[in-house]
Amino acid sequence: MIRAVLLASAGMFVVATSSMAADVMYETAAPSGYDWSGFYIGINGGYGWGNSDTSTSVPTGSNINAVASALAVGTGDGSFDSDGGLAGVQFGYNYQSGPYVVGVEADIDWSGMDGSRDSGIFSLGGFNARTTDDLDMNVLATLRGRLGYAADRLLIYGTGGVAWSDAEISRNLDWSFADGCPPVGGGLQRCHVGSEDFDFGYTIGAGLEYAFLDNLTAKVEYQYTDFGTESFRTINANIPNQPLDHEVDLDMHTVRVGLNYKFN
Template sequence: MNKILVAALMTSASLATPALAQDINSSFTGPRVEAILGYDHVGAGSDVDNNNGRDDQSIDGLLYGVGAGYDVAVGGAVLGVEAEYTDSTAKSDRFDYTDTFGFGRVDAKRDLYVGARAGILANPATLVYVKGGYTNAKLGVLAGDTNQETNRSFKLDGWRIGAGVERALTSNSFAKVEYRYSKYNEAKLDYMNGATSSEFDVDTDRHQVVASVGYRF
């Protein structure tokens, strides 16, 4: 009797496992939304050397925002498109007005991103992926010795690449950890009177490490 019971349990488990795997795998297909939180570092790129001895002219802060995307699972691979809106608490210290990687005193503001990602399933519930796309960031200009906004801002255009790991928690929910690097090469300055400068070259890097939790419909 015991042998019959054990055999029945093993048969049930073997039938249930593929069904469970199929159910988890389905969580990597369809539209998704997510909340994003992480570390944000903005600084001078490799072509800039200001030589003022202040930590390579960088700002650090907390990144937060929301994202949305759509993925399709094809065999053991996943392809998708995505977009994000994030903000940041990164802000310059109260040093001289012109002392921060060529922009003066600034604080990091909204960052828009649109791109694509591609990954492979390490197992039925775990996706390892890479991503890339376009990013447009905003840096608000601060007064030299206070945190007062000056109603001027820089808008930066660039590209982003990254990599991450996503884990399906259920067939509809997920969590992920991701590193991304952004490079900004062009910028415009918005003035207080609403005018905008001509586009000019910049060399600004951005490093971010973020965690996300989300829901797939």
């Protein structure tokens, strides 16, 4: 439900900005100087960094005992950072009337963003436990509206829309109970293993673009992207009726520079 609201809000932003710009353009004459109208294609590169909060809870009806429950929750609650490089391509279309520019842009980037978390060993009642998390993102793509103000060859713009990634969170819970799960050393057994994907989210940002030649422009752009919270359940690998519920969220920031070729 939350994801649907976010995606709908992002879509309404694109429609609203386009409508607003169209109303202004209808009343404003075309400027002299550089014309931003037209299709373009380009390349970009930059850096992204993000944060994830994690939690674990014991669902009603689980037969996990009190000590195991406390260890699972204690090691499962936390946060960690992720970061990495970005490189990819973008294409889009701008329409200008007066100093106002409205457009739409899509991009797809290879992402080197990753991050990990190790809770360390928690001890309680003579037993030990540890939870580890790993986040990996290889692709990041967005589809956005753009609304800007042009001062001849300089364009200042805001942007917003939807984002997609192949980001995946993997979680392992190891503990020292004699459950017959695969051993991982240190007297621990890997009894709960799970993963979940982050698919769609929303993104907003702003940027500057400059046309240093008639057909070549350069830009720098910041975006904030939120993929919301994902929930998943793990099952004890060897003991029945011992599920655990997990939640992990992901939001990130990116700064990218780009080079565009504009078709006349």
